[in-house]
Amino acid sequence: MMEQFIEIKAANPDSLLFYRMGDFYELFFEDAVDASRALGITLTKRGQHMGREIPMCGVPVHAADDYLQRLISLGFRVAVCEQVEDPAEAKKRGSKSVVKRDVIRLVTPGTLTEDKLLSPSESNHLMAIARIKGSDEAHYGLAWIDISTGSFRVAESRQARLLADVMRIEPREIVLPEQMFYDAEEHALVDQLGRRASPQPQVLFDSATAEGRIARYFDVSSLDGFGSFSRAELAAASAALAYVEKTQINERPPLEPPQRELDGDTLFIDPATRANLELTRTLSGERSGSLLKAIDRTVTGGGGRKLSEWLMSPLTDPKAIDRRLEAVGWFLNEGRFAEDLRTALRGVADMPRALSRLALNRGGPRDLGALLAGATAARQVAQLFAGRETPEILAGALEAIAAFPADFTDFLTACLDDELPLLKRDGGFVRPGYHGELEELRSLRDESRRVIAGLQLSYAEETGIRSLKIKHNNVLGYFIEVTAANSGPLTEGEARARFIHRQTMANAMRFTTTELSDLETRIANAADQAMAIELQLFEAMVGEAVASGTAIKAAAEALSVLDVLSALAQLAEEQGYVRPIVDESLAFDIVAGRHPVVEQALRRQAADPFVANDCKLSPPDDTTLAGAIWMLTGPNMGGKSTFLRQNALIAIMAQMGSFVPAGSAHIGVVDRLFSRVGASDDLARGRSTFMVEMVETAAILNLATNRSLVILDEIGRGTATFDGLSIAWAAVENLHEVNRSRALFATHYHELTALSESLARLANVTMKVKEWDGDVVFLHEVAPGAADRSYGIQVARLAGLPDAVVARAKDVLTQLESSERENPALTLVDDLPLFSAELHRERKKAETVASGPSPLDTRLADIHPDDLTPREALELIYELKRLSAGRPGN
Incomplete structure (x- = not known):
């Protein structure tokens, strides 16, 4: 057995091998050590190999999904090894023969299909990246597949935007040519992809054989019907398919033909911007607190995935955006109808994932039930819309829903029972009365006593022998028994041929009939035969489902679109959002804009309402092909x-087709969105906070166009004051004169506000504050003008810095601001007692002298130690301790 394990493990060296032994998956050697540590399960031993004990651990087969989920989340890949031979066949080769086993599936993060291993509202993409080297620069092809739903997309990319394109898709697993792991030019990319990246043989990415591999997978002679693809796209698509075939072994998921996404169809958002804006997850990796969580009102798993897709890939075509906005507005005006629709949608199960599991032979009766539930909901939705005039995007969705195969729905309705088991081997999923023979077998299986009693009554009436009995024992099986005196009607005349004599006893005689023998055989085999019929019907239903797969997926897609559009309408009504104007202009005019996430957080906390602000970055006139820049100053907090x-979030929401949190919004389509907000380092790659800041700023200045929206915060703060100011100054000038982008530039370098005198499209705005008794009150209002102070010391005091530090900081600030020396800090050197601690003690001493003796000093003066008893001395210690605690400075 261990020889078999070692042989199979050698063929799967990069995966943990789940080796099936009875009711457990066992792991051995290093696999066992790694799994026991990762899963927290007991590590045992089994025999020896080459003189050393073999580590071993195992997990129950029935709980394997839970353990797989934990292993996959930790980055492991698992090879599932099952018995592929009946143990009885193995015994024929000898008593010590080992049952044949083989890997039936490789479980990897990007090839999951099980419900327990997947999030209902998140896609699970496997991505392949292929590289084609050209004369100028390398071209990249991207292909990403979600085998749980069958979606298959391809696109081209370039090195400058490759990481951004990958992050837009958020793949769970990425396969790359193994040579990229050793290429110095690609090292940074591979490093950023982290453990999601998996090296694969170069032959999988061969562009010369790619078209043939894809054609064979989809059983077509040519790819012309799928569209036109570049060499890089074909290589990536072929590699993705090859990896799917490699991991699924003998099964083939029902994938859609590859669809090509064109460069420029979606809003380009670089990785740093996606992270800074917390679109789908916060900087800490949590879904709660992200924009997606704040706007998600979907009621189906497919709708949740579709909303995430729209959010991560906002459109750049104003007509396509307007079609979505029109549909959201239609639902907003049809409030009662929208509620009825959402009630119907709640009955929609995850049809694409159920269909995928069925096609891969991993599905069960409940997956068929999911298809039936989806079909039923689709009919209800179609009935709701009957006779209504709808916008274009809704009309297209309804056509797909109406095309759901009615014959398949009727088949499932008639065949499937209301209560369904999890596994097909449990049986009982065929509706009673659907199949005549199955009903007979079930009756025999479940009601054999009643059937025998009925036959006994029939024989008794036929022979006239009331005492006739049908009995059973392990030797004869079922038999008819009568007393010897009453045996005549069974042994005389024609009855003699019908009733076959089996045994004569002292007082009785035993007989059988052909009918009773057949019934006995049928009773003995009823359970197996009933199960066989149910499994035949299951395979028939699965076959119909797979044959109708294209129509089922199209209907599921349409239902998801309806879910998203109606959810966005509910969000708009609930939060008071408005329909934006999105066109081909360079306008950016937001009136009373609000932050969608912060606003909802304030409402949940019953805090003060969010303060809305305008933002106007439109060109000054129609002839100016460049947007405005706002220089924003003001205090931290x-x-x-x-x-x-x-x-930035309002622009994303508008271009994904959502209403936006504002009084009004007019946005000319943004082609690229850049955000440089917050401070972070990348120590693993040798980058300091300032270096990361400069790399991100360089990307913006190199890639932004006049159609872009740029958000910059505190450029240059990570280095010396004058260095930082110089960099920020030059960056603003570049944005204004070269990039000509619409931009918001926040800074503490108040000197930059002077640029408004020379840069025509730059305007100064500031966050309003109010001072009250030495404290600062943040009004959170944006107003024209420039801040004259940063209020950093007041913010430090609010943060809880010790009073002595705050007081000393005020002293230093006063002296720095009033000094006329070239380096004002030099005037403070002699005034820095070591290092302000002594100053603190001197101040406390002066305060004590000015206020007279303290209660502690007075009490100490009254004490006469020689007159104290031990008990009085102890009580005095407690008293002095209390006085000391209340003394100023403690």
């Missing part, structure tokens, strides 16, 4: 970062 982010 004043709301600058919130204001920056909210305008």
Whole structure:
């Protein structure tokens, strides 16, 4: 057995081998050590190999999905090895023969299909990246597949935007040519992809054989019907398919033909911007607190995935955007109808994932039930819309829903029972009365006593022998028994041929009939035969489902679109959002804009309402092909970062087809969105906070166009003051003169506000504050003008810095601001007692002298130690301790 394990493990060296032994999957050697540590299960031993004990651990087969989920989340890949031979066949080769086993599936993060291993509202993409080297620069092909739903997309990319394109898809697993792991030019990319990246043989990415592999998979002679693809796209698509075939072994998931996404169809958002804006997850990796969580009102798993797809890939075609906005507005005006629709949609199960499991022979009766539930909901939705005039996008969705195969729906309705088991081997999923022979077998299986009693009554009436009995024993099986005196009607005349004598006893005689023998055989085999019929019907239903797969997926897609559009309408009504104007202009005019996530958080906390602000970055006139720049100054905690982010989020929401949190919004389509907000380092790649800041700023200045929206916060703060100011100054000038982008530029370098005198499209705005008794009150309002102070010391005090530090900081600030020396800090050197601690003690001492003796000093003066008893001395210690605790400075 261990020889078999070692042989199979050698063929799957990069995976943990789940080796099936009875009711357990066992792991051995290093696999066992790794799995026991990762899963927290007991590590045992089994025999020896080459003189050393073999580590071993195992997991129950019935709980394997839970353990797989934990292993996959930790980055492991698992090879599932099952028995592929009946143990009885193995015994024929000898008592010590080992049952044949083989790997039936490789479980990897990007090839999951089980419900327990997948999030209902998140896609699970496997991505392949192929590289084709050209004369100028390398071209990349991207292909991404979600085998749980069958979606298959391809696109081209370039090195400058490759990581951004990958992050837009958020694949769970990425396969790359193994040579990319050793290429110095690609090292940075592979490093950023992390453990999601998996090296694969170069032959999988061969563009010369790619078209043939794809054609064979989809059983077509040519790819012309699928569209036109570049060499890089074909290589990536072929590699993705090859990896799917490799992991699924003998099964083939029902994938859609590859669909090509064109460069420029979606809003380009670089990786840093996606992270900073927290579109689908916060910086800490949590879904709660992200924009997706704040706007998600979908009621189906497919709708949740579709909403995420729209959010991660906003459109750049104003007509396509307007079609979505029109549908959201239609639902908003049809409030009662929208509620009825959403009630119907709640009955929609995840049909694409159920269909995929069925096609891969991993499905069960409940997956068929999911298809039936989806079909039923689709009919209800179609009935709701009957006779209504709808916008274009809804009309297209309804056509797909109406095309759901009615014959397949009727078949499932008639065949499937209401209560369904999880596994097909459990049986009982065929509706009673659907199949005549199955009903007879079930009766025999479940009601054999009643059937025998009925036959006994029939024989008794036929022979006239009331005492006739049908009995059973392990030797004869079922038999008819009568007393010897009453045996005549069974042994005389024609009855003699019908009733076959089996045994004569002292007082009785035993007989059988052909009918009773057949019934006995049928009773003995009823359970197996009933199961066989149910499994035949199951395979028939699965076959119909797979044959109708294209129509089922199209209907599921349409239902998801309806879910998203109606959910966005509910969001708009609930939060008071408005329909934006999105066109080909360079306008960016937001009136009373709000941050969608912060606003909802404030409402949940019953805090003060969110303060809305305008943002006008439109060109000054129609002839100017460049947007405005707002130079935003003001204190920390004043709301600058919130204001920056909210305008970027409003642009994303508008271009994904959502209403937006504003009084009104007019946005000329943004082709690229850049956000440089917050501070972070990348120590693993040798990058300091300032280096990361400069790399991200360089990407913006190199890639932004006049159609882009740029959000910059505190450029240059990570280095010396004058260096940082110089960099920020030059960056603003470049944005204004070269990129000509619409931009928000927040800074603490108040000197930059002077640029408004020379840069025509730059305007100064500030976060308003109010001072009250030495404290600062943040009004969170954006107003024209420039801040004259940063209020950093007041913010430090609010953060809880010790009073002595705050007081000393005020002293230093006063001296720095009043000094006329070239380096004002030099005037403070002699005034820095070591290092302000002594100053603190001197101040406390002066305060004590000015206020007279303290209660502690007075009490100490009254004490006469020689007159104290031990008990009085102890009580005095407690008293002095209390006085000391209340003394100023403690």
